[in-house]
Amino acid sequence: MTATRLEPAEPLRGSGVALERAILDSLDDLEGALRLETLGENEFRAGNEHSRFGRAFGGQLLAQAMLAAASTVDGQLPHSLHAYFVRSGDPEVPLHLSVERTRDGRSMSTRQVTVRQAGREILTAIASFHANPAEPELFEAPSGEVRPEELPLLQQWVAYAPEAMRPTARKWIDMPPPVEMRIGEAPTFVVPGRDSGVRAHWMRLPRGIGDRPVAHIAMLAYASDYLLLDMAFRNHPEPVDHRGFVGLSLDHSIWVHRAVRFDEWHRYTQRIGAVSGHRALVHGTLHDLAGHLVASTAQEVLVRPVPR
Incomplete structure (x- = not known):
């Protein structure tokens, strides 16, 4: 993967900058759907x-x-x-x-x-x-985790996209997801590359959505689909890219372990489980700022060459 290190982004929520307005518009759009x-x-x-x-x-x-x-x-x-x-x-x-x-x-x-x-x-x-009652709970306090305010926004990586990939990468700025994402490396759909091991990013809604437990769970489920497929490209044992290969999600599972407040920060840690033939399995865990395990995910994806 790229060895570039970016400076942490300024706070986005309440800034009034164009990207925040675009993410808020995307959230309004999603809430309509x-x-x-x-x-x-x-x-x-x-x-x-x-x-x-x-x-x-x-x-x-x-x-x-x-x-x-x-x-x-x-x-x-x-x-x-x-x-x-x-x-x-x-x-x-x-x-x-x-x-x-x-x-x-x-x-x-x-x-x-x-x-x-x-x-x-x-x-x-x-x-x-x-x-489900809130207790008992198995809890281990986090240590040494990078905080969201120490990381750049996903959109900051678009400046490093190769020329051929820039139009696609620009969509994450021009039509961003309805979620603020902070990540310490460029996803492969922005800057192609390979790496191994786990990767974590932080995400939250750009504004509050009130005390609606089911809505928070649904929004978390929505956002849990982001970047899992990218992990299959990142960890693939062979060189794959988004121009010569097609990637599709086949299924998705999510387990919600405790109450969700998705208008607050969650760390999404993703890891590859298997790559075999054209299929790969990716696992994820979502923790809140205090370190509580909020949810777990698993997704099988398809990564295969584009037919010629």
């Missing part, structure tokens, strides 16, 4: 956030599936979601979400969610809910 229209007892319709990838973002579909399932459950919060991306979604076509009430128990419930576009299934997921 997460407002589900109720069509029936277990049926919902939703739109899409503006596309920055040419297809519906998987994290958006995860969040929408979780919200649809949660709207049919009382007194319990989501603690896990396991989803398969069946086919790519079109960001211009509305979504239809169907919820199957698999089980309702005294402390746990299960839902299955199917997301369709124009009658075609694009995502299927199972979500589980639990009325």
Whole structure:
């Protein structure tokens, strides 16, 4: 990977700079996509956030599936979601979400969610809910972790993108995700390179969203889809790049271990689990500023040469 070191960014929240305004606009856009229209007892319709990838973002579909399932459950919060991306979604076509009430128990419930576009299934997921006490908790205080204010913004790395990759990299500035991200190295879609081992970045929403527990969990699920695929490119045993290879997320799992406040900082530590043939497995853990383990993730991805 690039050995370049960047200076930490100035505080973004409340700065009024163009990037903050763009990220806030993206959050407004996402919140619009997460407002589900109720069509029936277990049926919902939703739109899409503006596309920055040419297809519906998987994290958006995860969040929408979780919200649809949660709207049919009382007194319990989501603690896990396991989803398969069946086919790519079109960001211009509305979504239809169907919820199957698999089980309702005294402390746990299960839902299955199917997301369709124009009658075609694009995502299927199972979500589980639990009325869980806050204690006991296994906790180890962090030591030696780089704090978010000590790191540059992801967008600062765009200046180092090769000329051929700059138009794609610029999208992270012109149409940024609705999340403030700080990271100590350039992702491979900005500056190509290979490295091994774990990588961590910090992320949070650009503003508060109130005391809405399910919304915070859904937003965390949304953001948990970022940079996992990039880890497969970064840790791949062979030279791969985003021009000669295609990368796709096949599935996504998230386990929520405790209450979430995603308008506060979370450290997302990602590590490669396996690379075999065209598939790779990536794991992640999300800790809050105090060091509590908030959530864990796993995603299998596809990385294969572009057909010639």
